[in-house]
Amino acid sequence: MDALITAASRALATGDPLDALNRVALRDDAPALALRGIAMAQLGDLGRAKALLRAAARAFGTREPAARARCVVAEAEIALVSRDLGWPATALAAARATLEAHGDRVNAAHARYLEARRLLLIGRLGEAEHVLDGLDPASLRPASGAARELVVAGIAMRQLRTQAARAALARAEQAAYAAAIPALMAEVESVARALETPVARLIAHGEVRPLRLEAVEALLTSPALVVDACRHLVRDAHTVIPLDRRPVLFTLVRLLGEAWPDGVPRGTLVALAFRGKRADDSYRARLRVEIGRLRHALEPLAGVTATPRGYALAPSGSREVVVLAPPVEEAHASLLALLADGEAWSSSALALALGISQRSVQRGLDSLATAGKVQGFGRGRARRWITSPVPGFPTTLLLPAPLPSG
Incomplete structure (x- = not known):
């Protein structure tokens, strides 16, 4: 790996995508395409990021399976951020297996974290915990460790285990500050505030x-x-x-x-x-x-x-x-609870997360849009829905999760 690729990789690891782009913006070899794709994802241009990562995967080909698998993991992360929850989980699992076979424990752990976070979003808490059990916290880099603890905290909050959630957030905060990534520290602070908000x-x-x-x-x-x-x-x-x-x-x-x-x-x-x-x-x-x-x-x-x-x-x-x-009584409260995370959701992802038909979700979104509570943009499969978080709106108790047992 040449010096520019190494420097760009380090810049991305510390959350500085502009520095990474400055180093590889004019290169079209496979490693540069992959790094450019990750940089564009960090900058929020997810469509361009996805195209670059697919181009990088094609350029790596079958001769470099580990590098190709890293591109698949990066594309899965983009799908998760853009709430494309129908993205094939089998492809991510196969990429993780390839990375583990080639000794890339860091990226294999990140793939496992992405699997767990997707399962958390759709309320399959037991499966998410099982996936996390395969992650050794001591072997993770600070950024990956913070991400893991955020998922642990999310599961605990859905299960109404407050002390476990606080302990996980304390570990996440320590790891986020060790990683020195502002966006990660802000995410930890945002989740911590949810514990102090009436639900x-x-x-x-x-x-x-x-x-x-x-x-x-x-x-x-x-x-x-x-x-x-x-x-x-x-x-x-x-x-x-x-x-x-x-x-x-x-x-x-x-x-x-x-x-x-x-x-x-x-x-x-x-x-x-x-x-x-x-x-x-x-x-x-x-x-x-x-x-x-x-x-x-x-x-x-x-x-x-x-x-x-x-x-x-x-x-x-x-x-x-x-x-x-709920602290605020709302029609279609479950939809608003999911949308309150500030991300752009597709109707198919909302239906998958809530376990209801896409048509029922669409009727609810249309009703909320008429009331000015959500906004849609894009067309067809690219259509996404967003809303601004409602002050005091409940999220934890309305997010998908198994019924609590005694």
Whole structure:
């Protein structure tokens, strides 16, 4: 490797893409094309970066499999940044295997980190943890170590393990300062701020107060019966009852939870759960049916008792009922939670992350765009969606993740 390529590589490793371009901008050999592609990616020109990396991979050919694999890893990183989550993960896995076979542990570790971060984005936390288990933190360079710890912190935050998240962020901060890369230090600070930001509201006895993530974690291990309006479930410290696919039942239990220990009049339940104007005989009959279904669903944790005017929630045992609600109630909240990271997402990537159809995502995006909350640019497969982060908007509790278990 010649001196210019070596110097350009060092410049990129320290986050100085302009210096790297100054050294290789006029060269078209394979190593220079690869370094130019990485530099353009760091500068934000992802389309040009992708073209340069593909050209470099072709130039390396089959005679230099490790160099070609590095180009694949760099292209995978661009796909991740541009939220092209449908990019073939098998190609990244094959590139990682090639790098490991050729003894390039640094870039193989970076490929493994990219795999874990993609899995984190789409809510497959167990698989992300399994991928990270193959990374030895002691063998990583500071920048790679910081990136790994950020993924560890992200997984812990989704799983509501605050202390583990804080410990990972402390390690990430140390590694980021050792790497002396401003963008990496800023990313660590941004994630750390999320732990100090309210992620939910606690509604109990007619009072509302904000909760940070660690307070939510404490609440979910307490004896209280929690009606979780962030993930549409009812739970205590040992039992989880998901109601995300039964919206009428969840609406009813939320209304009863917010009113507890008082009851809710039948007319109010009809108006808010069924959107009926008045509680006539047909609506009253439907309400009785849905209350019966709710009693059956909540049987492990609570009952629903009839009052002279309506119904009331009756938790088993002597414990409180609380409602955990987002700090800002928004339509299509899951879409906004993903878009709040500031990156440009495609509708296909959003659908993959949320586990719903692309058509449902597109309807939600159209509705949000009409309300001025998101903005789309580009056409066809290149169309992307962005939004400015909403102050106080919840992200952690609305991002894709398995249902919490007791």
